[in-house]
Amino acid sequence: MSRDRQLVAGLDLGSTKTCAVIAEVVGDVPRVPLAKVLGVGLAKNAGVRRGMVRDIEETTRSIAAALRDAERMAGGRVSGVTCGIAGEHVSARTSPGVVAVSREEISAEDVARVNEVARAISLGRDQELLHDIPQEYVVDQQRGISDPVGMTGTRLEVEMYLVTVQATAAQNLRKSVQRAGYRPVDLVLEPLAASYAVLTDDEKELGVALVEVGGGSTGVAIFHEGKIRHLASIKFAGAHVTNDLVQGLSVTQADAERLKERHGVAYQPLVDAAEMINLPSTPSQGARQASRELLSHIIHQRVDEIFQLVQREFERAGYGGGRLPAGVVLTGGTAHLPGMVELARDAFAVPVRAGSPEQGISGLVDSVQAPRYAVPVGLVLYAARKLAQGAAVGGSLVRTPGVDRLFAPLKRWLQDFF
Numbered sequence: 151m152s153r154d155r156q157l158v159a160g161l162d163l164g165s166t167k168t169c170a171v172i173a174e175v176v177g178d179v180p181r182v183p184l185a186k187v188l189g190v191g192l193a194k195n196a197g198v199r200r201g202m203v204r205d206i207e208e209t210t211r212s213i214a215a216a217l218r219d220a221e222r223m224a225g226g227r228v229s230g231v232t233c234g235i236a237g238e239h240v241s242a243r244t245s246p247g248v249v250a251v252s253r254e255e256i257s258a259e260d261v262a263r264v265n266e267v268a269r270a271i272s273l274g275r276d277q278e279l280l281h282d283i284p285q286e287y288v289v290d291q292q293r294g295i296s297d298p299v300g301m302t303g304t305r306l307e308v309e310m311y312l313v314t315v316q317a318t319a320a321q322n323l324r325k326s327v328q329r330a331g332y333r334p335v336d337l338v339l340e341p342l343a344a345s346y347a348v349l350t351d352d353e354k355e356l357g358v359a360l361v362e363v364g365g366g367s368t369g370v371a372i373f374h375e376g377k378i379r380h381l382a383s384i385k386f387a388g389a390h391v392t393n394d395l396v397q398g399l400s401v402t403q404a405d406a407e408r409l410k411e412r413h414g415v416a417y418q419p420l421v422d423a424a425e426m427i428n429l430p431s432t433p434s435q436g437a438r439q440a441s442r443e444l445l446s447h448i449i450h451q452r453v454d455e456i457f458q459l460v461q462r463e464f465e466r467a468g469y470g471g472g473r474l475p476a477g478v479v480l481t482g483g484t485a486h487l488p489g490m491v492e493l494a495r496d497a498f499a500v501p502v503r504a505g506s507p508e509q510g511i512s513g514l515v516d517s518v519q520a521p522r523y524a525v526p527v528g529l530v531l532y533a534a535r536k537l538a539q540g541a542a543v544g545g546s547l548v549r550t551p552g553v554d555r556l557f558a559p560l561k562r563w564l565q566d567f568f
């Protein structure tokens with residue numbers, strides 16, 4: 151059934167769940183490909199913690215289950231999957247490169263050469279290069295150039311943003327995907343993937359931060375002048391909120407999770423102080439009640455603390471003090487808590503909205519239009535665009551010596567990507 155369809159799959163391996171999204175590449179290929187969402191699969195996963203696979207067998211089972219459900223819904227099979235990766239093992243830095251221009255006019259080869267110079271830093275043996283994103287080119291001291299090909303000049307410089315991950319983290323992720331019977335095509339940093347599903351070009355131009363509040367960690371990605379400027383991962387998120395409720399209300403983990411999802415509010419002033427909720431209890435505890443305000447107070451405190459850590463990242467990157475004109479966009483499962491936007495507005499003093507995937511997708515849009523789907527939808531958008539562009543350069547997605555002419559256009563979309 152899928153003979154004539156070009157299917158792509160995005161796989162989000164979180165600390166609480168695995169989510170697979172399958173889409174067909176449609177639209178104006180290769181210029182403006184769209185991802186027509188055909189299938190979504192969700193499976194519990196206890197084998198990943200904050201972006202690291204801790205239990206390959208459990209993760210393999212979870213990947214197979216999520217992808218099988220998505221395939222069933224899509225009515226087609228996939229082989230390659232684009233996976234998200236995140237966590238504290240990720241690091242990012244800018245790296246400069248300089249070359250002399252070989253002829254009068256800057257060629258694609260010159261650009262490839264300067265990119266190569268900027269990339270050629272020594273990574274630790276335990277590090278793997280995940281993304282190399284040119285921020286800007288400089289031609290004879292003229293800054294802010296995004297595509298220097300065809301310009302006249304003698305000296306070409308680049309500022310390259312390099313994202314690296316712990317090699318073993320990446321290997322274990324790939325291994326789990328392979329054992330589940332699929333081919334890991336690409337790994338993409340999760341907040342970058344999410345940004346592709348929910349941020350507009352204007353927001354990225356003006357200055358915006360994507361804050362992905364998940365279960366085990368909170369990812370931060372700051373964009374300005376259309377480019378990625380800062381990445382960070384904070385090791386607190388929804389699971390810590392749940393743990394605080396376990397402690398504060400003397401309930402089990404499962405009950406705390408249920409209470410949070412059913413009655414939780416992240417911004418205390420939104421709650422009616424008189425409202426009481428029934429607490430689950432053991433026989434010796436007897437019937438118990440708590441004010442919804444107390445529940446909200448506990449959540450508010452923890453989320454506020456997470457936002458303070460996020461704010462610290464804004465400041466570290468030079469975007470503190472309200473210097474994010476397009477504000478903050480919240481994604482991830484914890485962004486579903488009512489009151490998150492209000493609390494974030496208080497904490498960051500900039501405009502805030504929740505980010506649901508909208509742009510670039512068609513098909514079963516309703517099934518993925520929520521902040522928790524920003525990462526997996528971003529992954530299929532990444533895959534769709536790469537597939538469309540790969541087709542445009544003769545299907546050459548693999549870099550081999552002597553194909554830089556083919557390779558250069560593909561490289562250019564990657565630099566526009568984030």
Ligand SMILES: Nc1ncnc2c1ncn2[C@@H]1O[C@H](COP(=O)(O)OP(=O)(O)OP(=O)(O)O)[C@@H](O)[C@H]1O
Pocket residue numbers: 163164165166167199200201363364365366367368387388389392407410411414482483484485486487488522
């Ligand atoms: N409706 C909801 N209300 C409140 N919290 C929710 C809701 N839905 C999900 N969550 C919380 O979101 C968290 C899971 O979010 P998400 O699915 O983004 O995380 P993950 O991708 O599994 O983990 P991570 O990316 O941090 O490794 C859990 O802590 C869960 O309690």
Ligand SMILES: [Mg+2]
Pocket residue numbers: 162163164165340364365482525
């Ligand atoms: Mg996640």
